[in-house]
Amino acid sequence: MMAPDPIRLSLRMYDLLIHNAWMVTVNAQGDVIPDGMIGIHGDVIAHIGPTPPDAPLPAARETIDAGQGIVLPGLVNAHTHLPMTVFRGMADDLPLQAWLTDHIFPAEATHITPDTVHWGTLLGCAEMLLAGITTCCDGYFLEDAVALAVAMTGMRAVLGQGVIDFPAPGVPDPAENVQTAAAFVRQWKHRSPLITPSIFCHSPYTCSDKTLAHAKAAAADEGVLFQIHVAETREEITADGGRPPNGSLTARLAQLGLLDADTLLVHGVWFSPTDIERVAQNGCGIAHCPESNMKLAAGIAPVPAFLQAGIPVGIGSDGCASNNNQDLLREMDMAAKLHKVAGGGPTAMPAPQVLAMATRDGARAIGLGDHTGTIEKGKQADLVILDSTHPAMCPIYNPVSQAVYAGSGDVVRDTIVAGRVRVRNRTLVDSPIDGIMKQVRAIGRAIGKPPIHRPIADTEKGSCS
Ligand SMILES: [Zn+2]
Structure with a gap:
């Protein structure tokens, strides 16, 4: 005392x-x-x-x-996609691929613009501030519009410009994906004490080895966090299993130089004991998103094993299209109970440990541990x-x-x-919530219900889950 x-x-x-x-x-x-x-x-x-x-x-x-x-x-939301608030509740209770290809990809290709990103981000920040979240770690496209909106709200945030090997909102030529992200980092590096820029590669299955290595090198050059979705679904592991060395996804990432203390791995649902050991040895953080993983039936991340290995683990809401809220107090309750029923028993993930994940450890995982979280x-x-x-x-x-x-x-x-x-x-105190919600309702009316079973060209892909 x-x-x-x-x-x-x-x-x-x-x-x-x-x-x-x-x-x-x-x-x-x-x-x-x-x-x-x-x-x-x-x-x-x-x-x-x-x-x-x-x-x-x-x-x-x-x-x-x-x-x-x-x-x-203040609570630390270790993983989100702020603009996706505009897609909240648009498509639920679907298999992951149908959810992505029939609903999210077409809606993003048609409706993600600087204007919708602006209003979606303001709504996301309002929702989080009202729920006690003071810091978030975001990854999306048109991140400059995200940053401008976040700066208006006074939230603290790590913001990553998305990198993907397909045409994406704001980056029609994927050959420019990494340089666009690096330019975003340089633009925001000293612009606001509350905003820390970052680079966010969507995933190992939507980015080539060359893109991954190039993006990580750009993040390292600027001294900023590198974020990536990894091992979210079993299919991702199966598809990657044939790749050298040793058929392991994390071995591939390690070989590319992606794994170090400035890397945040999101999900890790299908990490093996070998993956966990490799991640721990390299000092990476992990963002655990229990509600998103449950809703998409991605699986249950081996979080007690992450913690036992000494990995800094934060809790994330993920985007509103796959959760559908950004309420970390609810997410903590879910995280604590999920791992008890998943085999850890009633003493697994006790309340103090879960609270630390949503505050101190999440801040550490996203690189802000010296500043916030306690x-x-x-x-x-x-x-x-x-x-x-x-x-x-x-x-x-x-x-x-x-x-x-x-x-x-x-x-x-x-x-x-x-x-x-x-x-x-x-x-x-500062944000006109009624005006923000009015704008987002109008965006929702414009989006309506996206066409179902429309064939999706590769050129339209660029989503986050
Ligand atoms: Zn995500």
Whole structure:
């Protein structure tokens, strides 16, 4: 337990003070402070500790009474495709290939433009901020339009321009896919303290070895995160099984130089023990997307084995076309229960471990571990306050259990990113949500129901799942 230091606290007025809460730090010791207080200077946490019992609260420009609620580090959505909010609920309960080729690919080829990307991203950020997500890791096409929209919302994000060996929105000539991604990185590298550019290769089955190696080299040259979907479905492994060396997908990626601490592997559902050992040895992070994997019946990723191997594992919602929400509190509950019933038993994936995945470990997996993911002095002030007046938050014996097993985006009261309140009393502070939803409804009407069973040419492929 950290001791209060009221004399030092009084020396400088805080910009923001949060008190009267269970402070769940998610630090290395798993400290939970029952009646805690956080002082913020600018965008940084300057103090975390118990509220001094017999002293007035320190001076602050703004003081938030958390009402005996729960304060968590801002949640980190380790994998999403923000613009795909415009496809939410468009096609469900279908086999993966029918879902992709009959619905998603045609809709993307026809309807993904800078305008739809803009409004879809604003909606996705609004949904996430209202659900307590302060940071996301995105990969899509027309990522410059994504970045401009994210910057408007004040969210923190790692944003990857998509690379695929087919014509894609914004990249009609696939020969220019890597240079387009590298140009995006250079454009956004120093443009906003909240936005970190990245390169996102869609998958080993939609990118050639040459493209994969070229894209990873470009990411390494710029010192940014390289993201890629890997081993999402059994078919992907089967199709890749004949490739050298050793018939292993991760061996192929290792040979191409893709596996290191600056690479985020998304899914890994079909990783073998050998794959897991290779991924751990090379220091890669993994984004686990349980609800997306369940909905598309992709399978169950061996997450307990990932964790045992010491791999940093984050939790991702995946895109709204395959989930269909971006609610990490619900995703945590699903992750914890899925791996218990999948064979780990009731002690597998305990609540503190799952919360760490959705915060500290997810931040580490996407390369932001030094900045966010815990409530510690010197870290960015990315915080979420859960509402103690919501029936699902009553009573509170263990705030970590409460967040993971009883929580959902509905219990989020306030969301703070880099010391700025972005959601106050369940309402977005800066974004005109009604106007955003009006625009996205209009996009939805324009999309309508895409034609079914239309033959899809290779030139139209370019989706994410
Ligand atoms: Zn995805």
